[in-house]
Amino acid sequence: MRIDVVTIFPGYFDALELSLLGKAKQRGLIDVRVHDLRDATHDRHRTVDDTPAGGGAGMVMKPEPWGEALDGILDEGEGSDPLIIFPSPAGEVFTQGMARELAHEEHLVFGCGRYEGIDQRVFDEYAERGRVRLVSIGDYVLNGGEVATIAMIEAIGRLLPGVVGNPESLVEESHEEDGLLEYPSYTKPSEWRGRPVPPVLLSGNHAAVEAWRREQRIERTRRVRPELLPRELRGESRGRHAAD
Ligand code: 6GU
Numbered sequence: 001m002r003i004d005v006v007t008i009f010p011g012y013f014d015a016l017e018l019s020l021l022g023k024a025k026q027r028g029l030i031d032v033r034v035h036d037l038r039d040a041t042h043d044r045h046r047t048v049d050d051t052p053a054g055g056g057a058g059m060v061m062k063p064e065p066w067g068e069a070l071d072g073i074l075d076e077g078e079g080s081d082p083l084i085i086f087p088s089p090a091g092e093v094f095t096q097g098m099a100r101e102l103a104h105e106e107h108l109v110f111g112c113g114r115y116e117g118i119d120q121r122v123f124d125e126y127a128e129r130g131r132v133r134l135v136s137i138g139d140y141v142l143n144g145g146e147v148a149t150i151a152m153i154e155a156i157g158r159l160l161p162g163v164v165g166n167p168e169s170l171v172e173e174s175h176e177e178d179g180l181l182e183y184p185s186y187t188k189p190s191e192w193r194g195r196p197v198p199p200v201l202l203s204g205n206h207a208a209v210e211a212w213r214r215e216q217r218i219e220r221t222r223r224v225r226p227e228l229l230p231r232e233l234r235g236e237s238r239g240r241h242a243a244d
Contacts, residue, residue: 005153007037013032060119063119083130111145218233
């Protein structure tokens with residue numbers, strides 16, 4: 001997958017060199033290219049923003065540098081039909097489902113604006129010429145799209161074939177398969193600070209372990225994210241729990 005990122009803070013994306021994503025990059029599974037929006041300015045101060053038309057607080061990102069930066073990327077990746085994503089708290093909410101969908105794209109372009117926003121004509125221009133989506137990573141406000149973009153690239157990147165060593169580890173996660181949250185995990189020692197590993201996990205009874213894990217997933221989901229519970233599991237509570 002090819003990913004271009006346009007930002008005034010390229011340094012944020014150094015984080016993509018780390019861990020699994022860094023290895024995926026080295027192995028050529030993900031080709032991430034980060035572009036400094038200021039390279040598409042032509043004044044001495046490399047200006048990317050200006051006061052809002054109509055007045056008001058804050059600054060708005062000027063359209064010209066965005067036009068030049070995005071045209072450059074689109075011209076270079078000729079015929080790749082990229083999807084342009086503008087991270088924005090005003091966008092549709094990013095989910096595991098959207099990550100799965102975007103993992104099938106050949107070419108993603110992320111345009112990171114500051115939160116006061118990018119001149120609307122930039123969205124309009126590229127929506128008319130191709131595919132554009134405004135995407136939020138949740139109901140809170142960040143200072144800019146960079147951290148949101150890193151989150152999305154990580155969520156999408158780990159779904160690409162070969163990025164995660166054992167694809168089985170992708171299956172039993174929160175928000176995958178049946179929409180339930182994941183079960184709690186334990187490892188050795190079997191007792192730590194007086195806290196035992198639940199005995200069923202040491203029983204060797206695979207069916208009992210599976211049943212326990214499913215029950216834990218259901219109860220955890222009911223407790224912290226009841227809106228995620230599948231319809232058939234709603235209503236029937238299974239009693240009190242320590243963390244309730
Ligand atoms: Cl994508 N951008 C900004 N600036 N804030 C956000 C966001 C995105 N998603 C949630 N908050």
